[in-house]
Amino acid sequence: MSDIETTTVSEEGYACTSQVGEFDLQIDATDETGPNPNAALVATYASCFLPAFRVGGSQRGEEDLGTVQIDASADLDGDDDLTAIAFDIHVEADLDDDTAADVVERAEGICHVHSALRDELHADISVYPGAF
Template sequence: MTDIETTTVCEEGYVCDSQMGDFNITVDATGDEGPTANQVLVADYASCYLPAFRAGGQKAGHDDLGKVQIDAEADLDDDDDLTRISFDLYVEADLDDDTLDDLVARGEDICHVHSALREGLHADITAHADAF
C-alpha cells in the first residue's frame, strides 16, 4: 500500500496543479502564477522542521516555547538548482544556548523533510508516452 499519492497536471506552459487528497497547490516554474518548486520545497522544509522542533521541545520537557518562527533563505546555482538552505529560527521562550542547540538537533532528528534531503534520494521515474 502506498502512503502518499498525488496527481500533478500541466496543461501547457510551466504551471502545474497538484492534488493531494482534498488539497490543491499551484506551482509555476516561472514564479508568475504561483510559487516556484524551489520556493515550495524550502517552505515545506521549514513547515516540517518547525513542528518537529516543537515536538523535540516537548520530549525534552519544554512544553511552552511560545511563538516560533523560521525565516528561510536558499541559494540557487546558474541552473536554478538549490545549493544552500539556511534557517534563522526565532523562539519566544528564554532558552540557554545548550538547550537551544539540543532542541535544534532534536528537530533535525524528527523532521521528515530534513531526513529526505540527502544525496542520492531521487524519484524513481517510469515514463508513459501517448497516455492521454
C-alpha cells in the same frame, strides 16, 4: 499501494496543479501563479521543521515555546539548483544556547523533510507516452 499518492497536471506552460489528498497545490516554475518548485521545497522544509522543533522542545522539557517563526533562505547556483538552505528560528521562549542546540538536534531527527534531503532519494521514473 503507496503511503503517499499525488497527481500533478500541467495542461500548458510551466504551471502545475498538484492534488495532495483533498488539497490543490499550485506550483509555477515562472513564479506567476504560485511559488516556484525550489521556493515550495524550502517552505515545505520549514513547515516540517517547525513542528519538529516544537516536539524536540517538548522532549527537552520546554513545553511552552510560545510563538515560533522560521525565516528560511536558500542559495541557488547558475542552473537554479539549490546549493544551501538556512533557517533563522525565532522563539518566544527564552532558551539558553545549550537547550536551543539540543532542540535543533532533536528536530533534525524528527523532521521528515530533513531526513529526505539526501542524494540517494531520487524518484524512480517511468514514462508513458500517448496517455491522453
